[in-house]
Amino acid sequence: MTSELAFSSAEVIGDPYPHFAAARARAGVQWHDRTGMWLAFGYAEANAVLRSRTLGRIWTPRWPDVPMPGFELIHRNSMLENEPPAHTRLRRLVAGAFARGHVERLRPRVAALADRLADGLAEAGRDGRAVDLIAGFAEPLPVQVIAELLGVPEADRALLRPWSNAIVKMYEYQVSDAQRNAAETAAREFVAYLRELVAQRRRRPEPDLISSLFAETDSAGARLDEDELVTTCTLLLNAGHEASVNVVGNGVLALFGHPEQWQRLLEAEAAGRSLVDTGVEELIRFDSPLQLFERTAIADTRIGEVTVRTGEKVAALLGSANRDPAVFDDPDRLDVGRTDNPHLGFGAGIHFCLGAPLARVELQTSLRTLLRRFPGLRPAVVDLTGLRRAEFVIRGVSSLPVHLS
Template identity: 75%
Template sequence: MRLATELDLTAPDVVADPYPHFAAARADGAVQWHDGMQMWLTFTHAAASAVLRARSLGRLWAPRWPSVPMPAFDLIHVNSLLENEPPTHTRLRRLIAAAFARGHVERLRPRIARLAERLADGVAEAGGGGASVDLIAHYAEPLPVQVIAELLGVPEPDWPLLRPWSNAIVKMYEYAVSDAQRAAAEQASAEFVAYLRALVAERRRTPGDDLVSSLIAETDADGARLSEDELVTTCTLLLNAGHEATVNVVGNGVTALLQHPDQLGALRADPDLVPSAVEELIRFDSPLQLFERTAVADTQIGDVVVPAGVKIAALLGAANRDPAVFADPDRFDVGRRDNPHLGFGAGIHFCVGAPLARVELQSSLGTLLRRFPRLALAETPVRRPEFVIRGVRSLQVTTEGATG
């Protein structure tokens, strides 16, 4: 008899705060069947890690709505590094990692710092005279979009195009999706694909020091290159994954800091804690809560055998609050040292953009702490209504005492 859970991941109380629900389910078992979702769910760090690392589990892309044509949306997934397994995944990751290794993260480090300062200027101006300002709209959302745009070589006048495309596409990763959202995601995918094809064509004619030019130029040992569809898909993945994760780490993390003034004080007193604080922000309130895989052969995870063809999902937020791995897991601790969180994944799908994300997050958090010594909540943060991608939709703060 298989252990089953009735946990509704779309219920408002679960979306608002999933962690007590995870703890209650974890007490029943590490791996449980969800009849409504028709997949297994993991509630422990060990089980989630096994799901992420097992070679007999795969990311097997298939349209969720076969009767609803979504050709552009399907294109940016069927060719994706994230939606493929070896040998295709091996080839794609090797080419992409080699392009990243050309110094793009270090090239962007000073530019990220300048972008953070410029956005902080806007926050200070909007919050002048004691007015409240939405830190998501003015700071957390624009920064990663601008960084990804810089990385890809998107001209600055086109930067405003990127965020709406990403927002529409990532809504498809939830488990409750409307017809209107599907149509919006397909339109956004088609527009983004067309834009990127034009950008790739331009970079073929006139290479620059951006990642698109490096991806075009990168050649594998056997002479293989990325196809145009793979180039377009890679750029889309970098925007969607990089933008959404970073926005939500900043939103969730600043919310946690402002709700834990002792930890905010400790971080202000010792800015050298910023790197460990960033890791704790990712662990404490994970921006990505669920990662699916499908068994390509019968696979044992914990006490459960997942039959071939059946899905199992790692609940990353549950893994990152597992008391078997994290001492006092519900305590927010910016100085936490032993922190093997799964926020960037594990195994062959470990986030290829993790080094860039860490630079972004450290710079954005450090700039906020320095520029706004009396940053405070103006009202209760407004959570996004989705479960899989967990974030704050609005974070109204006051910035009295902002420095230049």
């Protein structure tokens, strides 16, 4: 069966979920002529795509005739773009560095940063003025957290978000020459910056993740080389903060559309039986920040009712999987108290998001701070549909004007 899903259409970008539901009803896996790959719409099929050991992340330049050495460097050496044994070695070393307590070290700092940003919002929103929740809160918090995690000096932190913004635009299926050039420039600049920061930490280690990463060795005495270390840092920024920004933006937008769920969160906080943890997982499920994860068959692989032949690509449509009624009761209903929630928002299998614990700390802190500081939060515009970024793979909002009370 062939899918006609148009990733770039305004209708699909605005609300892909009815399109996913219609496709899932026809078949769990369908061929997509526009991208030349299979699409897995069902939960079981998407989960199989993520977990199958005969489907791999195989990095190849998207435009082989266009030199993009900076962009290629941060993907060739990434654990996300490698399979065992390279992936196993990279993930073991990075996980070992993470295990040194960096997430727990940051927990109180995340709370302090969220409160400081909330102070700024409150000041900007005095006298009922509208403020942008994305620019004033959702964007700066994860960038500040990743910067602290890596040990990026405060004076340099404003560089990070523009670099990441330019790089992640390359994961869409329609990319202009200008976007491609901007991504390569950003990748080169970020790599050069990180090389200098790594050199500084080699001379004088600090209690940050970069220092832990170059000090980490596995049982065989292996270490990350400099290209791998730099690539890991770019992955942490791009994957880490993009997801957090978009869960907050998508999540608040969803809560505006379901005000009874915002009220439910408020009442639970007041009663001392918080629903923040389940609420965050539900917001990730309900409107997934990453919609598509692509893999390539290294051997013929059965997914659902089709066989993905060696060399063919197949993509797990995470947003579709997370609304599959075969797994989720009443999947199109936002339920912040949902407990049976095995969503695929952080992936699955060997590429399950290594930064998920930190992302959860950021997201839980963000939601709890908004509930506590701005219980009367409400949209400042009538038409919320026009706030969407014009991108399919990484789903988010460009801005979110709000009144704080």
